[in-house]
Amino acid sequence: MRYLTRRVLVLLLTGWAALTINFVLPRLMPGNPAEVMLARFQGRLSPRALAALTVEFGVHTHQSLLAQYVAYWGHMLTGNFGLSLTYYPASVAQMVAQAFPWTLGLVGISTLIAFILGTGIGIAAAWRHGSRLDGVLLPVSLLLNSMPYFWFALLMLYLFGFVLGWFPVGGGLNLAHQAGGWAGLGAIISHAILPAATITITAAGGWVLTMRNNMVAILGEDFVKFARAKGLPDRVVEFRYAARNAILPNFTGFAMAIGFVVGGALLTEIVFSYPGLGYLLYEAVLNLDYPLMQAIFLFISLAVLVANFLADLAYILLDPRVRAVGRS
Amino acid sequence: MSLLLEIAGLTVGYGAGPTAVLAVQDVDLAVHTGEVVGIAGESGCGKSTLALAATGLLDPPGRVLQGGVRYAGQDLLRLPPAALRHVRLRQIAMVFQASMNVLNPVLRIRDQFLDAMQAHGITSRREAVERTQAVFELVKVPARFLDAYPHQLSGGMRQRTVIALSLVLEPRLIFMDEPTTALDVVVQRAILQSVNDLRVQRDFAVVFITHDLSLLIEIADRIAIMYAGYLVEEASGPELYQQPLHPYTQALMQAFPPLGAVRSRLQGIPGQPPDLRQLPPGCPFAARCGKVRQGTCDTVRPAMTIVTPGHRVACHLYPVSTEGGKQA
Numbered sequence: 001m002r003y004l005t006r007r008v009l010v011l012l013l014t015g016w017a018a019l020t021i022n023f024v025l026p027r028l029m030p031g032n033p034a035e036v037m038l039a040r041f042q043g044r045l046s047p048r049a050l051a052a053l054t055v056e057f058g059v060h061t062h063q064s065l066l067a068q069y070v071a072y073w074g075h076m077l078t079g080n081f082g083l084s085l086t087y088y089p090a091s092v093a094q095m096v097a098q099a100f101p102w103t104l105g106l107v108g109i110s111t112l113i114a115f116i117l118g119t120g121i122g123i124a125a126a127w128r129h130g131s132r133l134d135g136v137l138l139p140v141s142l143l144l145n146s147m148p149y150f151w152f153a154l155l156m157l158y159l160f161g162f163v164l165g166w167f168p169v170g171g172g173l174n175l176a177h178q179a180g181g182w183a184g185l186g187a188i189i190s191h192a193i194l195p196a197a198t199i200t201i202t203a204a205g206g207w208v209l210t211m212r213n214n215m216v217a218i219l220g221e222d223f224v225k226f227a228r229a230k231g232l233p234d235r236v237v238e239f240r241y242a243a244r245n246a247i248l249p250n251f252t253g254f255a256m257a258i259g260f261v262v263g264g265a266l267l268t269e270i271v272f273s274y275p276g277l278g279y280l281l282y283e284a285v286l287n288l289d290y291p292l293m294q295a296i297f298l299f300i301s302l303a304v305l306v307a308n309f310l311a312d313l314a315y316i317l318l319d320p321r322v323r324a325v326g327r328s
Numbered sequence: 329m330s331l332l333l334e335i336a337g338l339t340v341g342y343g344a345g346p347t348a349v350l351a352v353q354d355v356d357l358a359v360h361t362g363e364v365v366g367i368a369g370e371s372g373c374g375k376s377t378l379a380l381a382a383t384g385l386l387d388p389p390g391r392v393l394q395g396g397v398r399y400a401g402q403d404l405l406r407l408p409p410a411a412l413r414h415v416r417l418r419q420i421a422m423v424f425q426a427s428m429n430v431l432n433p434v435l436r437i438r439d440q441f442l443d444a445m446q447a448h449g450i451t452s453r454r455e456a457v458e459r460t461q462a463v464f465e466l467v468k469v470p471a472r473f474l475d476a477y478p479h480q481l482s483g484g485m486r487q488r489t490v491i492a493l494s495l496v497l498e499p500r501l502i503f504m505d506e507p508t509t510a511l512d513v514v515v516q517r518a519i520l521q522s523v524n525d526l527r528v529q530r531d532f533a534v535v536f537i538t539h540d541l542s543l544l545i546e547i548a549d550r551i552a553i554m555y556a557g558y559l560v561e562e563a564s565g566p567e568l569y570q571q572p573l574h575p576y577t578q579a580l581m582q583a584f585p586p587l588g589a590v591r592s593r594l595q596g597i598p599g600q601p602p603d604l605r606q607l608p609p610g611c612p613f614a615a616r617c618g619k620v621r622q623g624t625c626d627t628v629r630p631a632m633t634i635v636t637p638g639h640r641v642a643c644h645l646y647p648v649s650t651e652g653g654k655q656a
Contacts, residue, residue: 130388221429222424222425222429222430223429223431223432223433225385225387225424226422226424226430226431226490227432228385228416229383229385229416229417229421229422229424230416230417230443230493231413231414231415231417231418231444231447231448232413232443232444232447233413233447234409236443236447240432240435240443241432244432244434244435245432245433245434248434318434319433319434320477320479321433321477321479
């Protein structure tokens with residue numbers, strides 16, 4: 001239980017820190033969103049309109065910093081992230097809510113597939129380490145893992161989208177406004193395959209490498225040799241003894257990856273013009289849309305924190321030694 | 329007493345070709361039903377490698393280069409993997425050095441007994457649990473520890489558990505590789521006492537590997553001394569104690585206090601064991617031997633000689649017998 005309490009405290013503390021930094025950073029920057037909006041309208045706004053905008057954007061420069069901080073917490077807790085400059089008058093919360101399912105569907109599923117695939121291949125390679133299979137898998141995974149994924153995305157797009165014409169080259173952005181039904185679903189899938197393949201292939205290489213290395217180390221442990229001395233079948237030694245222990249460190253990595261899913265695969269989404277959070281962030285940066293950026297960054301950091309917390313909880317279930325630490 | 333296990337001309341190397349390091353060279357050793365055979369020697373003399381090779385548990389780069397191991401009429405090293413799997417634990421069990429890592433850290437003790445029995449065809453869960461409880465009683469570990477994880481057990485308890493596991497299928501031979509080395513003297517004594525009691529009850533043979541010659545003299549029927557991969561002397565326990573022939577054995581005897589004798593200064597063995605990568609051409613012990621005869625000991629490797637029935641030694645001080653030195 002002490003382990004759990006400590007984890008919850010860490011979560012709360014880091015969450016508070018993330019929110020506070022999120023509050024401080026934009027206030028260290030010159031200007032405020034209303035002024036940016038004003039600049040965009042190039043003097044066609046009256047001072048009264050500006051004052052109205054200031055109120056609307058929730059920037060109250062005349063208030064004390066402490067009062068602003070309190071108000072900020074109130075907004076955060078009620079999900080009020082202000083208005084987007086780019087998509088004015090849509091609110092930031094609306095924009096994020098619209099993009100989030102797209103990213104979750106694409107990046108979430110690809111990350112999951114990459115983890116399962118990479119871990120499985122890593123187990124197989126480690127079990128046969130030194131064999132020809134291992135000898136081929138190792139450099140291939142290293143290559144896939146170290147290849148810039150946006151470059152790989154461009155390559156995929158050129159080859160399968162442009163040259164072969166199997167998949168649409170872009171236009172995913174319009175999907176969000178299309179009708180549903182089976183045709184809509186088909187369109188969504190055909191737009192998702194190339195970016196999904198890009199993410200899966202480049203990410204799986206990393207999982208193969210870490211899982212293989214963990215597992216090779218575990219295979220040298222006494223309990224694996226003792227498992228063989230017990231006369232256990234190979235499958236049992238491979239999975240119940242070696243892989244079951246080797247996968248533990250990878251769970252932390254997986255939780256991190258799940259956390260970063262929320263940020264979207266920025267460059268992949270840009271290359272494929274995919275309507276996810278990554279693309280939204282890109283738009284926000286291009287347009288100096290601070291409220292939107294701020295909200296997305298906050299969303300990403302909170303997602304990473306929560307994912308880490310869940311990984312710690314999963315550890316309690318997976319590793320009895322962690323439970324012991326909690327008791328002592 | 330009938331012949332149970334016969335190691336003949338066993339040579340084991342790490343690596344391949346001319347650069348291979350020979351950890352065990354041309355070792356002959358027989359184990360009969362119900363007897364305790366002790367193997368003693370310094371660290372790195374090849375005693376653990378011998379045990380692993382004899383049970384087919386040697387991992388690459390370790391390889392059996394020559395010789396064979398016969399168990400109950402079968403050549404163990406040429407058995408197909410499935411058949412070898414059935415010999416393990418059921419016929420020949422192995423107890424590793426007492427270490428933190430012999431048991432799978434993420435499985436309950438109970439499950440590590442059950443999977444072993446399941447692998448050997450005991451499918452009834454009730455029978456498996458009953459057998460497990462019976463051996464737990466034998467090694468004097470409370471049955472409630474069946475539900476524990478390995479890290480919740482003390483070192484002595486863990487080692488008793490491993491011994492219980494080695495007994496659960498009533499094997500005819502148990503290899504014990506420094507089973508009590510990591511434990512304190514009191515626990516050591518208690519464990520050895522219970523192993524000996526069990527042996528009398530269950531009538532299994534033990535190959536006991538240790539660097540503690542004084543311990544072997546107490547518990548072993550026969551003792552084999554190894555040096556730099558060679559078996560240099562073999563005799564019954566009492567005979568070896570009263571009349572050690574090989575200068576190395578004599579030196580080992582002087583390295584621990586004799587039972588009930590007057591206080592005398594203990595003597596270590598000067599020098600270091602030779603580098604196994606570049607063994608000198610003659611007797612491997614020549615460089616550290618007080619009785620070395622230049623011109624013979626440093627150039628000609630001594631052959632195994634039967635001095636009296638049941639007592640053989642590989643040393644130039646004892647003339648070669650006509651039988652050629654192989655044990656009858």
